[in-house]
Amino acid sequence: MAPSHGLPAGLPHLVHDAFVRARAAGDLTFFPTQVALLRVHGVPFQLRFAPSLAKKPKPSDDKISKVPSKPFDPFENPPPGLLIVPQVGEAGSFTHRLVLNKFAISQDHSILATSDFRPQTHLLEAGDLAAAYACVNAYHEEGEELYVFYNSGTHSGASQPHRHLQLLPVRRMQEGVEPQMREECGGTMDGILVDQLAWTSATLPIFVAVAQLPESGGASAATLHATYLALYRQACAAAIHTSAINADGETVDAAAEESGTIPARMSYNLALTRKSMAILPRTAEGSMVSPGGGTLSLNGTVLAGTALVKSDAEWDALRNDASGLENVLVQIGVPVGSQTLKKEQTAAL
Template identity: 65%
Template sequence: MSPSLGVPSGLPHLVHDAFVRAKTAGDLSFFPTQVALLRVHGVPFQLRFAPALAKKPKAAKPAGDKDKSAQPPTPFNPFEDPPPGLMVIPDVCGGTHRLVLNKFAISQDHSILATTTFRPQAHVLEATDLAAAYTCIEAYADAGEELFVFFNSGSHSGASQPHRHLQLLPVAKMREGLEDGGSGWDVLVDRLIEGKSGEVPFYVAAARLSPGSTPSSLHTTYLDLYRQARAAAQGTSAVIATGDVDTTAEESGDVPASISYNLALTKETMAIIPRTAEGASVTSDGGSLSLNGTVLAGTALVKNEAEWDALKSDSSRLEEVLAQIGVPLTRRTAAL
């Protein structure tokens, strides 16, 4: 790795050591999760029970009718001035980003690439965002490890913070708890791009990345996939803008993205799923499953025991949720 990119060699060990220190000090919340492996149309999906995520604080709501004149509190921004105990690398890619640990980790060594100055999560990504993420992916690859990066954008995507950030999950840590070391599970987007058997019930725009991809080529690929996803989403609830979309302003980042979507990035693959819903009910009393960008890894996170039991006992419930969160394959405008 080039020193100018701000990512030192041995990045996996650096992140892991920081994670262990932060967990020991109580700076982050992480507990081992129960896991089951389900299959949807032949595609292996992890189902992980992570009750600690139910304790994750939500953004403040606007003032109610009793005090309409009151100004809603400014939402807490965890990336504006990250706690020292969560900091991993303060300066990535010339200072555009910083690498911090996720305070509410869904797996060991769960980290986040956040912009050092506020950039909107709801706007399209810039070349520097993708360069920072891919630099980390290559740093893990140099150490013989895989890294899965995902990005949530829009009201249906599972996004919870307005400050732009991408989330990083070491694939080896995502396999923990699975039988036979996780040999029966692969990262979904890599599986699809390789043409392995099975098909997901939602549209995905995906592309294979060339070795030595540059920031410019990564951004070109991203915009191409975003356009495919936007086209596939036309006429569905994935479209969140009203009126005609100024695609030039949108793609330059001057206005919010017109669709809700998740992005996934690995060393070999980039993929985007346009989202029409964050989740769907899985129990008779309204218990639901919400999905974010980890769905493109083939992972579903469950926060409550009732939903965990319902999904684990009947994999068709997971298939029904997956069929409702995106654009049905019958509407897709391009093949993988």
């Protein structure tokens, strides 16, 4: 099956070759991470120590939540060394471009950004999801799996106001996890977390709205968007009595929100794979690990079962204590208390 949306054949190899060139030229920053495995609610979590990410520039909340007058936009005219596919979309309607992430958290970390400015705080459009899903299928055609995530809102880990989804090859995300580590953690890693939440009995101590997608990889743009909106509604319903929902969230114009003309009423992370989609409502970007243990901030990699640690204090406080990570999760999401979370599964529409 030929790749769709103008994506070239052999996309994983094209991305990797571009990554190698860009790293050698100094166009991007990437350093291998240390990794530890923890189990939270019986689910393996990767704790990855990436101190280089502490140097990544972070804009103010004002820059994330509002359309800027004219600050630097890394996706408006990306450097040639980071550009992979300049035109992504249906024939005659190219809506996105694929670029390398200048601050990579794993090898071959790429970004699918809209060609024209679209706000990161507004709900995704069908075309955004279709383009991301086309990338997922392009990787699958080459025998690889891709994890896509989207950070939206001030509590989500979002770092740029220009709409973009982030793409991580699953194989690259699992580098450094040795068989002995898996055994010490109590078992193998049975796929990426979002797929476990959608297809198995795995749960988390916080609410996650999850849906199964057709295993054939044949979900249409309309199906993807309808599933996304259904999950978003579930997440809003779960978060309505928490600080996750904006003060006027109960009276928001849902039609305007879902058409993308006004900002979403809450911060959230979206995860997308070939098999699954999930939305995690967010109440905070991070939480203190322990007194003197630093503050751990989490973005959409959390739905892949990965927590990125940027300081020695966080790393030392968490790597041998899964309860610390579980406490952070409860602080950044909508907790389900001591009861085992009943997953709200939405069948693909």
